[in-house]
Amino acid sequence: MxxxxxxxxxxxxxxxxxxxxxxxxxxxxxxxxxxxxxxxxxxxxxxxxxxxxxxxxxxxxxxxxxxxxxxxxxxxxxxxxxxxxxxxxxxxxxxxxxxxxxxxxxxxxxxxxxxxxxxxxxxxxxxxxxxxxxxxxxxDPADRRWERWNPVDSPRRIRLPDGDEVRAWTETTGVRDDAVSFTHHYHFADGEELLSSATLRFRxxxxxxxxxxxxxxxxxxxxxxxxxxxxxxxxxxxxxxxxxxxxxxxx
Incomplete structure (x- = not known):
């Protein structure tokens, strides 16, 4: 998505x-x-x-x-x-x-x-x-932030208002010139996994x-x-x- x-x-x-x-x-x-x-x-x-x-x-x-x-x-x-x-x-x-x-x-x-x-x-x-x-x-593209969007550096746990915890991580899926594509992975306590993808421009x-x-x-x-x-x-x-x-x- x-x-x-x-x-x-x-x-x-x-x-x-x-x-x-x-x-x-x-x-x-x-x-x-x-x-x-x-x-x-x-x-x-x-x-x-x-x-x-x-x-x-x-x-x-x-x-x-x-x-x-x-x-x-x-x-x-x-x-x-x-x-x-x-x-x-x-x-x-x-x-x-x-x-x-x-x-x-x-x-x-x-x-x-x-x-x-x-x-x-x-x-x-x-x-x-x-x-x-x-x-x-x-x-700032000189910071090369996208290099830290990977399964090792990006995992996090997000606590929702109802107390449930969501496990999330981000992966870079493509770098072309100054445009970077990535996907966020979200794993819910009930077993559902949702993905969210986007592309950002680093001017x-x-x-x-x-x-x-x-x-x-x-x-x-x-x-x-x-x-x-x-x-x-x-x-x-x-x-x-x-x-x-x-x-x-x-x-």
Missing amino acids: RHGEFRHPRLVQVYDAECAWGPDDDFFQAVVDETPAARVLDLGCGTGRLTVALAAAGHTVTGVDPAGASLAAARVRPGGQQVTWIEGTSAVLPDGAFDVAVLTSHVAQYFVDDAEWARTLADLHRALAPGGRLVFDAR TEAQLRDSLGTAGFTVDRIHGGWRREPVGQGDGEFLVIAHASRLAPVA
Whole structure:
């Protein structure tokens, strides 16, 4: 199953249990909070962990995601009623409606095709007010994270709210240029095994900067870790903060 942890109700529950609040959430919360009472877009919001927290902090928040099962979990999360939830992609975004847009949990890497990534950035530029900020994370390919996605390094046990435990591990199934394919394996206490596959694009810093510039963004900062370390000295991340600097992207 492609993207099963976002689309399959049972795997959505596992994903939500595995992905607890962490330093990444602290980073995004702090950046968004630099704009008081902001109109915030969380594109690819998933089950809404950060989305709801941003709303609780006093922002007006819209969560957008194409996966209905993830949004169903987000809507019933405590505090979910404070968020506007939309099932869809960046194409549905209204013009000039947001002060800050965030893409978290490496959502930016799911846009494997350059044309799709360019369309998404153009939509985000259109949806942001002049000078509005875009904040997202992507893994630094120099860190070669995919080499640790194997049965030896990736096994984990995930405890669900009902007390059941799920055994999980990840395997890399293909590397072609800067696109990496992988499969998550999930083994449930009742004997069921579910698989979820995906492909991620590992763009370089130069590629990210070029694509943002073409879409009309100016890059303010790129950090290498959740404590805002320089690139290459943090957590193997690109944490990008940019702002909409032109009225429209370059044609």
